[in-house]
Amino acid sequence: MSRVAGVYETVVYAVDVVAAARFYSDVLELSPLEEPTELSAAFRLDDRGVFLIFDPVRASAVGRRVPAHGATGAGHVAFAVEEGGLEAWAGELRRRGIDIEREITWEEGGRSLYVRDPAGNSVELVEGEAWPVSLRDATD
């Protein structure tokens, strides 16, 4: 059995997909894979992962090519930024008038800041590690 290598698609939900997509493209500078629609928006990350936004109502309709899904309420996603880059991000977000909800320095050495996307999802930017590398590491 081949092991699962990593996450390929990460999803958050937004009733107004286009407004949420604008946040991820304009503020976080993610690279769109297609023009956002009322159903979905798709972005390709530099590590080749795909980040998706779906309208939970349209995505949960039956009869789509893919199985139905769709969640409501605030989701959460964390994006990795390069070491030393978080401070510049904090300045840029403040310059744009975006409220930084929290900043955390982790026991593992990493640092995070948290903002909200227009749909209310909790969006974290992290530099370094917020988690132990492995379970062994965690229990040492």
Place this chain on the structure above:
Amino acid sequence: MSRVAGVYETVVYAVDVVAAARFYSDVLELSPLEEPTELSAAFRLDDRGVFLIFDPVRASAVGRRVPAHGATGAGHVAFAVEEGGLEAWAGELRRRGIDIEREITWEEGGRSLYVRDPAGNSVELVEGEAWPVSLRDATD
């Protein structure tokens, strides 16, 4: 400004976190980072990304160290498996009596299968690409 490098944390929600965690560790063979609790479970992927399961009620409580979040309804996540590995995964899932809800061959050459985790989240295993590499590629 440093670019966002990739997704660091991907989240799905489950009211019974422990049952959902068992699916991801036992069936998908993800590596736990800690013993699952009623609040959360954490897994480290081979590409160093972190996959998290949260109870939406406990995670949305105010006063936690991190900002509140928590969604209800079926979420979606896709995991990458190595090229040529999907067929073995299909056989293994069937052997375990897990219903494969759908199988799709993508225009981009990749292939996916879809199952449900115990919380009803739509879980996709993908080999190859299900998305264009970039927007330019998408519009060629």
